[in-house]
Amino acid sequence: MKVNFVRAASMMLLCTAILCSCGKDGADGKDGKDGKDGVDGTQGQQGPQGPAGIDGNAEVKMYTYGSATITTGLWAYIIPDMMFTEAEKHLFYAYYYLTVGDNAAWIPVPGIGPNLQYTVQSMLTAGLTDGLCVMGVGLVTNGTATYYTNPVTFEKFRIIVMPIPEDNIITPSSAGSSRSLDWSNYAEVAEYFGLPE
Numbered sequence: 001m002k003v004n005f006v007r008a009a010s011m012m013l014l015c016t017a018i019l020c021s022c023g024k025d026g027a028d029g030k031d032g033k034d035g036k037d038g039v040d041g042t043q044g045q046q047g048p049q050g051p052a053g054i055d056g057n058a059e060v061k062m063y064t065y066g067s068a069t070i071t072t073g074l075w076a077y078i079i080p081d082m083m084f085t086e087a088e089k090h091l092f093y094a095y096y097y098l099t100v101g102d103n104a105a106w107i108p109v110p111g112i113g114p115n116l117q118y119t120v121q122s123m124l125t126a127g128l129t130d131g132l133c134v135m136g137v138g139l140v141t142n143g144t145a146t147y148y149t150n151p152v153t154f155e156k157f158r159i160i161v162m163p164i165p166e167d168n169i170i171t172p173s174s175a176g177s178s179r180s181l182d183w184s185n186y187a188e189v190a191e192y193f194g195l196p197e
Helices: 002-021 084-089 186-193
Strands: 061-065 068-070 074-083 090-100 103-109 118-126 132-141 152-154 156-163
Touching: 061 074, 068 074, 074 084, 074 156, 084 090, 084 118, 084 132, 090 118, 090 132, 090 152, 090 186, 103 118, 103 186, 156 186
Parallel strands: none
Antiparallel strands: 061 156, 068 152, 074 132, 090 103, 090 156, 118 132
């Protein structure tokens, strides 16, 4: 029993000495090298099907024409790769780019000109010799049936052509989206179809 007491007292003294001799921690040593990568885990379950994306616009075409100054009230834009006989199977949206003072905008056709002095109208016809589709544009003085002959410069003119579905029913889903599209707003149309500004 005396031996056990001596051993216990010795252990207590040793523990006290160790605890009392502890000082401040030194600086951390360098990190060791990373270990080898572990084995890949098993493949998780397939996630739920995501929502369907919008239909592509591969059949939507845009034709861009350069600057034109209209002085007779009439102008024609030839659609180079469409015969007039195919026009009835397509929708046509046209816009002209015009700067008035410090303001510039894409303006829809048909529509009233920015100075409210004329209306821009359009019609589709066949080219005289080749049968290509031509969009004729007329500027008519508001309140009259006469052409507006003061010079008007369309800095650019764009025609967007898209096919009509075979069932002749155009719904938001067949146009590729459930949202309504403001066709009179070129920026919205361009964004929707991914067309350049």
